[in-house]
Amino acid sequence: MRLIKFIDKLPKDSVCNVMGKQLLKSGTSILANYVEANSASSKKNFINFFTHSLKSANESKVWLALLRDTKKGNLTELKWLLEELTETANILASSLLTLKGKK
Numbered sequence: 529m530r531l532i533k534f535i536d537k538l539p540k541d542s543v544c545n546v547m548g549k550q551l552l553k554s555g556t557s558i559l560a561n562y563v564e565a566n567s568a569s570s571k572k573n574f575i576n577f578f579t580h581s582l583k584s585a586n587e588s589k590v591w592l593a594l595l596r597d598t599k600k601g602n603l604t605e606l607k608w609l610l611e612e613l614t615e616t617a618n619i620l621a622s623s624l625l626t627l628k629g630k631k
Contacts, residue, residue, distance in 0.1 A: 539601070562581045
């Protein structure tokens with residue numbers, strides 16, 4: 529919810545419009561794929577959905593970094609969101625390594 533509120537408060541210009549839409553897609557995809565993973569019919573499907581969650585988290589970090597670097601949006605909120613996404617991505621990556629037996 530915090531991400532959605534952040535996106536809603538972005539400046540209303542063409543750059544923020546495009547980046548905001550991309551961030552909304554990738555940011556909400558993290559949770560959507562995590563939920564799908566929890567109802568997966570096989571370990572392979574579970575890993576696949578978890579992998580998509582990780583990719584979405586990494587993509588979201590890119591959009592937030594671009595917004596930060598162009599000084600669009602609340603910089604304090606951007607910093608917090610980036611920290612949360614980094615932590616989320618690390619958890620997903622660690623979980624994937626465990627699931628694949630590489631940790």
